[in-house]
Amino acid sequence: xxxxxxxxxxxxxxxSPFGQRCRIALAEKGVEYEYKxxxxxxxxxxxxxxxxxHKKIPVLIHEGNPICESLVIVQYIDxxxxxxxxxxxxxxxxxxxxxxxxxxxxxxxxxxTRLWKLKGEAQEEARKDMIEILKxxxxxxxxxxxxxxxxxxxxxxxxxxxxxxxxxxxxxxxxSVEKECPKLVAWxxxxxxxxxxxxxxxxxxxxxxxxxxxxxxxxxx
Amino acid sequence: xxxxPSCLKLFGSWASSYTHRVQLALKLKGLEFEYMEExxxxxxxxxxxxxxxxxxxxxxLHLDRPIVESVIILEYIDETWTDxxxxxxxxxxxxxxxxxxxxxxxxxxxxxxxxxxSSGEDQKAAVCQVHENLKLIETELxxxxxxxxxxxxxxxxxxxxxxLGCGSYWLAVFNEVMEVKLVDSEAFPLFHAWLRxxxxxxxxxxxxxxIDTLLExxxxxxxxxxxxxxxxxxxxxxxxxxxxxxxxxxxxNNNLVIESGTSV
Numbered sequence: 489x490x491x492x493x494x495x496x497x498x499x500x501x502x503x504s505p506f507g508q509r510c511r512i513a514l515a516e517k518g519v520e521y522e523y524k525x526x527x528x529x530x531x532x533x534x535x536x537x538x539x540x541x542h543k544k545i546p547v548l549i550h551e552g553n554p555i556c557e558s559l560v561i562v563q564y565i566d567x568x569x570x571x572x573x574x575x576x577x578x579x580x581x582x583x584x585x586x587x588x589x590x591x592x593x594x595x596x597x598x599x600x601t602r603l604w605k606l607k608g609e610a611q612e613e614a615r616k617d618m619i620e621i622l623k624x625x626x627x628x629x630x631x632x633x634x635x636x637x638x639x640x641x642x643x644x645x646x647x648x649x650x651x652x653x654x655x656x657x658x659x660x661x662x663x664s665v666e667k668e669c670p671k672l673v674a675w676x677x678x679x680x681x682x683x684x685x686x687x688x689x690x691x692x693x694x695x696x697x698x699x700x701x702x703x704x705x706x707x708x709x
Numbered sequence: 710x711x712x713x714p715s716c717l718k719l720f721g722s723w724a725s726s727y728t729h730r731v732q733l734a735l736k737l738k739g740l741e742f743e744y745m746e747e748x749x750x751x752x753x754x755x756x757x758x759x760x761x762x763x764x765x766x767x768x769x770l771h772l773d774r775p776i777v778e779s780v781i782i783l784e785y786i787d788e789t790w791t792d793x794x795x796x797x798x799x800x801x802x803x804x805x806x807x808x809x810x811x812x813x814x815x816x817x818x819x820x821x822x823x824x825x826x827s828s829g830e831d832q833k834a835a836v837c838q839v840h841e842n843l844k845l846i847e848t849e850l851x852x853x854x855x856x857x858x859x860x861x862x863x864x865x866x867x868x869x870x871x872x873l874g875c876g877s878y879w880l881a882v883f884n885e886v887m888e889v890k891l892v893d894s895e896a897f898p899l900f901h902a903w904l905r906x907x908x909x910x911x912x913x914x915x916x917x918x919x920i921d922t923l924l925e926x927x928x929x930x931x932x933x934x935x936x937x938x939x940x941x942x943x944x945x946x947x948x949x950x951x952x953x954x955x956x957x958x959x960x961x962n963n964n965l966v967i968e969s970g971t972s973v
Binding site for chain 1 (some may be wrong): 781
């Protein structure tokens, strides 16, 4: 591979919540890395070689080895750099953390896409689904400081990038995340007090602007 | 560690490849457990309680605490009972195993489900998709991460063998039931050889139901799906077929054959 055989490289796209998970994890661990911005409409030969199966970002390249899929990358980061562990040590707690991170993966992005892409009844359905998904997550958070309890953990890393999309979801879906899930909004604010998060996430209005571009691209009003 | 049967309970379904994954892992670890067969058309209150988010099998209950989602259950089993490990030790190897487990559930499984839930031109396209996915795995076996290995886990079965293996027998079933060629030994020689070796393992033979039972079961569901298509108008046919296909390719941890054609 035509890249440094040593060190850490992250192939990413600025607004991607999946890429942001990796950025947050690397920052939490204090790992130095090279960030490479990809143009998703003109993917680099490096990306295509590093992720031949999906051709997607993020890809972490560590000592020449590519790792793909954001939650796989975060677990890899957690296992290689063992300071500030993101996953708990107890197997049952780990299973719970993996479950909720996987739940975010399965539900949020797909439902969010329906919210901005669709209209009428289908959009209304997406709105209902999104509120249900967020309420389930709020139920899991409860009164804890983070999903990980007192410590910022795996589920927090998996979910917090999507908090920058709340404004877009609310605007497209005509509902209020604060009204439906106030604890989630408070949690997101607490997460933003961490430098790893505030330096990785973008302003929600910028995210919404990006959604606007996507809508134009797909011919959605 | 001595474990009495009452501390481990598995809620599953006999034809669910996701259930088989967990049964196989428990067998490989030499763990005793109590098995509860679920009627997926009439789910037990226990199942709905323990898996209130997805309401699906399998669910592993350990010391009265539920763990759900088959791959998560496998990692839990491996971390709790550390003899006969199924995950690699090296973090990069672990990442590769996890990546391909995702691939099995996000790509190959739904692609196979789409073959089952369609016919005609749609099915041809679905078969192509399965072949594309198998090609990727074949490449890894031939010259990539799994080059030279008998199993994905090396000399012994590992987590990826369990995940891919429990489910790949459906490809042979679909071959028969729908006369489509999914696993071609000429096109995918290494995958074919791996599957044959996997299915020869003693523990695997004890878990996977007899091929005749699976064939009969698949034929039944396929019949029902096709008859639904014939007796409805063209608009609803699309919806019904789409619904059947959607049900068949639903979230992971959902046996794609069982769920298709039924409202669950």
